[in-house]
Amino acid sequence: MSTFAVKDVKAIVSKAAAAMVELEQELNAADAKLGDGDTGGMLARVISAIDKAAAASDEDVGACFSAYAKAAAVATGSSLGTLFATALMTFAKGTKGHEAVPLSELAPLFAKARDAMMARGGAALGDKTVLDAIDAVARALEGVSDPLVAKRLAVEATQAALLEFHGRPNKIGRARMFADQTIGLDDPGMLAFAKLCKAVA
Amino acid sequence: MSTFAVKDVKAIVSKAAAAMVELEQELNAADAKLGDGDTGGMLARVISAIDKAAAASDEDVGACFSAYAKAAAVATGSSLGTLFATALMTFAKGTKGHEAVPLSELAPLFAKARDAMMARGGAALGDKTVLDAIDAVARALEGVSDPLVAKRLAVEATQAALLEFHGRPNKIGRARMFADQTIGLDDPGMLAFAKLCKAVA
Amino acid sequence: MKKLMNAPGDFVDEALDGLTMANPSIVRDGENGRVIRRAEGARKGKVGVASGGGSGHLPLFTGYVGQGLLDTCSIGNVFEGPNVGSCMDAIKLANGGRGVLRLYANYGGDRMNFDMAGEMLEDEIRTTTVLGTDDIASASPEESAKRRGVAGIVYAYKIAGAKAETGADLDEVTATAAKAVAATRTIGVALAPCQLPGSAKPTFTLGDDDIEMGMGIHGEPGIWRNKLKSADEIADEMLDRLLAEAPKNAGSEVSILVNGLGATPLEELFILYRHASRKLTAAELTIVQPLVGNFVTSMEMAGASISLCFLDEELKSMLAAPAYCPFWRVG
Amino acid sequence: MKKLMNAPGDFVDEALDGLTMANPSIVRDGENGRVIRRAEGARKGKVGVASGGGSGHLPLFTGYVGQGLLDTCSIGNVFEGPNVGSCMDAIKLANGGRGVLRLYANYGGDRMNFDMAGEMLEDEIRTTTVLGTDDIASASPEESAKRRGVAGIVYAYKIAGAKAETGADLDEVTATAAKAVAATRTIGVALAPCQLPGSAKPTFTLGDDDIEMGMGIHGEPGIWRNKLKSADEIADEMLDRLLAEAPKNAGSEVSILVNGLGATPLEELFILYRHASRKLTAAELTIVQPLVGNFVTSMEMAGASISLCFLDEELKSMLAAPAYCPFWRVG
Ligand SMILES: Nc1ncnc2c1ncn2[C@@H]1O[C@H](COP(=O)(O)OP(=O)(O)O)[C@@H](O)[C@H]1O
Ligand SMILES: Nc1ncnc2c1ncn2[C@@H]1O[C@H](COP(=O)(O)OP(=O)(O)O)[C@@H](O)[C@H]1O
Ligand SMILES: [Mg+2]
Ligand SMILES: [Mg+2]
Numbered sequence A, B: 001m002s003t004f005a006v007k008d009v010k011a012i013v014s015k016a017a018a019a020m021v022e023l024e025q026e027l028n029a030a031d032a033k034l035g036d037g038d039t040g041g042m043l044a045r046v047i048s049a050i051d052k053a054a055a056a057s058d059e060d061v062g063a064c065f066s067a068y069a070k071a072a073a074v075a076t077g078s079s080l081g082t083l084f085a086t087a088l089m090t091f092a093k094g095t096k097g098h099e100a101v102p103l104s105e106l107a108p109l110f111a112k113a114r115d116a117m118m119a120r121g122g123a124a125l126g127d128k129t130v131l132d133a134i135d136a137v138a139r140a141l142e143g144v145s146d147p148l149v150a151k152r153l154a155v156e157a158t159q160a161a162l163l164e165f166h167g168r169p170n171k172i173g174r175a176r177m178f179a180d181q182t183i184g185l186d187d188p189g190m191l192a193f194a195k196l197c198k199a200v201a
Numbered sequence C, D: 001m002k003k004l005m006n007a008p009g010d011f012v013d014e015a016l017d018g019l020t021m022a023n024p025s026i027v028r029d030g031e032n033g034r035v036i037r038r039a040e041g042a043r044k045g046k047v048g049v050a051s052g053g054g055s056g057h058l059p060l061f062t063g064y065v066g067q068g069l070l071d072t073c074s075i076g077n078v079f080e081g082p083n084v085g086s087c088m089d090a091i092k093l094a095n096g097g098r099g100v101l102r103l104y105a106n107y108g109g110d111r112m113n114f115d116m117a118g119e120m121l122e123d124e125i126r127t128t129t130v131l132g133t134d135d136i137a138s139a140s141p142e143e144s145a146k147r148r149g150v151a152g153i154v155y156a157y158k159i160a161g162a163k164a165e166t167g168a169d170l171d172e173v174t175a176t177a178a179k180a181v182a183a184t185r186t187i188g189v190a191l192a193p194c195q196l197p198g199s200a201k202p203t204f205t206l207g208d209d210d211i212e213m214g215m216g217i218h219g220e221p222g223i224w225r226n227k228l229k230s231a232d233e234i235a236d237e238m239l240d241r242l243l244a245e246a247p248k249n250a251g252s253e254v255s256i257l258v259n260g261l262g263a264t265p266l267e268e269l270f271i272l273y274r275h276a277s278r279k280l281t282a283a284e285l286t287i288v289q290p291l292v293g294n295f296v297t298s299m300e301m302a303g304a305s306i307s308l309c310f311l312d313e314e315l316k317s318m319l320a321a322p323a324y325c326p327f328w329r330v331g
């Protein structure tokens, strides 16, 4: 059975941090169409802070996620950043004390993160936020335990979510106010998640 | 012997006011190269105020100039505008009580205006200001009493002054600070006077 | 857009350093230095008023810490809410033993972080929440609780701060703050965008002659985008929209805040005020304590907002009570 | 550039209307309404302090009329001196029977009109003149009398105004005002131009990444034009230039004014202040009453200026004396 350990998590974070250099202005631009244009800058800063955070232990995946959650929470108070920290905290709780986490746990971890983010942010599925992309990944990974398959499915799921919501309006946060003008635009949070999935896959 | 009366002064002011519509932005642009870019806007406002000022009398050229001087002084406190008002006041004093002023008086009137402006503003001839153009006209009109000749000579004199000072630096006011960078630029006050001479000729 | 700054990542901390170095009445505090509090600390026996918000809006948010105003303010990065740790610090540092009102503008990140902070401290400190929701362009009257908070929050700060100084208890301060928010309406108009430190582009683009009515202070979309009109026409539309949403129980006294978003000259704000005040008088409203200036900005964004705060006797006296902060002084 | 205005020709008068409508402590007066004076009028037995200048610089010039500051201020059109009639009115309305100090910034039009006004009134009112000449970029130290007046004039206003309130006579007030000017140095840096109401173009053009060191508040040329540098480097250069010109007799106490030209966010001014204040401390100077904000603007021009006022005991106490005007309050 395939598992992941602290070193895998770290490798993925480093890849994501590297990817943000390219993605930063693109995501800012996507956010600028709906509001304040800071998604990219914020995520670049947050992921770089996570990347630099020393994991409490090299053995406990949960402790690693917990250190990441704290680093993220210190680095920002933005909506998306705070939800990201919330998700990392959920991952930390779900992997606490484990040196190797079965890949099959990813689906329930994403599902729990999604639920925690919904509770914190008050958005529902279908509102066209990062949640819908996370939900898609949670569902796509159900029962999957092969790392390559998991990566491929996560990329496909997020791309499909982008496509599915492209023609629908944003229903929460700043973007809500643009109403039907958001039809045809990607949600910046969802786009960020999809781009990062692709980058780390 | 040729003379001029209130109606001639009025006609010239109306022509000048009409000309300012075209000249305004051009003079602003010339001034913007040396400072605050307001020569055109200011002159347009001042000449239009003069044009609208009712002359105290239709018979007394001096009274007409006096009304114009007051209108100019109310309309602005800028360097050039204040000097213009000073010149009009000098014309008013020099023509007070006269229904018809001999054209041959123009040269001494311009000379007196030039001197009053120098006293008020503290600039010297050669500083590359409106004074140098006025001085050129005062000298060109010496002994002239034919209206057409006077107009032609005034235009020629101001154009010659522009040309003469084109290659020299501004030595007073805002423009002074540009020092040698003003070489190759027209002084906005001089340019304004030259353009207005042409417009009313 | 050119910025007088060093590394973009240092923008906020350096600005906070300068702010507190120049103004000894306030100091930086909190684990990450992202709380501004009164130099003398929380006053025992007074209800605390804690706020917080993103950077880039000075004098808002941190600038309103002072006597008769806020006790503390947590501050996030530019246009980002304050993080949860700073919110916790702001609450703790505002606590004088009688509880703390969390009074801040209605934005997602700010709400999440103040909520978490309150939850984490709920065994230690009693807190209440009042959200600034004055921007009428950001949601319909039916959904007024979803409206974002903009310049009108200054009224809530002033009134809640004054109420707390009277020795009122937490519920009373909370009720008065809520009343101030309920009595306040704002609408903005944007002429030109700002640019985030480190960002390659402005937060939005607007045609050379275009303005956007109702735009938010982070460039959130407004009601219409079209050619610039005269100041009087703009003031007319803004006031018409505000007056159409006057609270049901509104009396005849109103305070007005004509606020500059950053790059709009004071001269232009006074031109707006001139017409707006005449219009209010024509509508048989009496203007009390008018405010004109840059109270809530978005860095170098150009434009203005107009806020009306409909006053009853209590709000009026709280608005007039003495107050002092680096950017505003009353009485 | 978009302006919130009506007809360009009404810009100044409408702004003055709004200014006085929002601030009952000052009123419009004078034949053409181009004088702002204290609402209560000239105080008998006090030396009057009259100033004047062009519009477009709020809070300067008219905004500094008030207790412990100016008695009156004549105001011209945008970037034009006040006309002679307004200057006469300003002098007359400032007169409390002990003479009037004409205290204004050194620009051609202003000088001509205040000179004429003084000449016309010389049989009625004794007047003296002190010119603001603080801008070190505008002429060499040898020609310091030719320097233009910029943000540092605020120090002269404050100090002369306070001196007049002490009951000092005209010569004393004049001497103290002259001492304040002699003790003050300013340098500005421009990032982006402004545009005159009704003009089709900005007052100057500056490349996308360029700044101009030493530029004047009407776009007068500076010392160099080149790529934007970091805030700390800019503050370093500005202070180096100012300190190199410190008065010979300068003591160790200095007030600093970090002034925004209009469109520069307060955050950036505080970033400048942070570094500037450290540098002054490192130079073993003690900062007294620092000022950071928009005190002297050029409408929507972007940039900042730094002024230093080297204090002796008299200047220090006059700077600290109570003062009140719509935009500034001390004590
Ligand atoms: N309440 C919410 N629930 C879920 N996702 C949200 C919520 N608010 C914002 N988001 C996500 O965050 C993204 C915006 O992130 P960002 O620009 O960093 O935050 P901010 O709106 O504070 O500037 C949105 O595109 C959306 O996907
Ligand atoms: N002291 C002076 N003596 C003579 N002419 C002057 C003086 N100062 C300015 N001028 C003239 O005025 C012109 C500038 O006019 P204007 O732009 O209207 O005034 P300001 O400099 O007040 O903006 C200059 O080009 C110059 O010809
Ligand atoms: Mg955003
Ligand atoms: Mg000019």
Ligand SMILES: [Mg+2]
Pocket: A036, A038, A078, C078, C079, C080, C081
């Ligand atoms: Mg944001």
Ligand SMILES: [Mg+2]
Pocket: B036, B038, B078, D078, D079, D080, D081
């Ligand atoms: Mg001018």
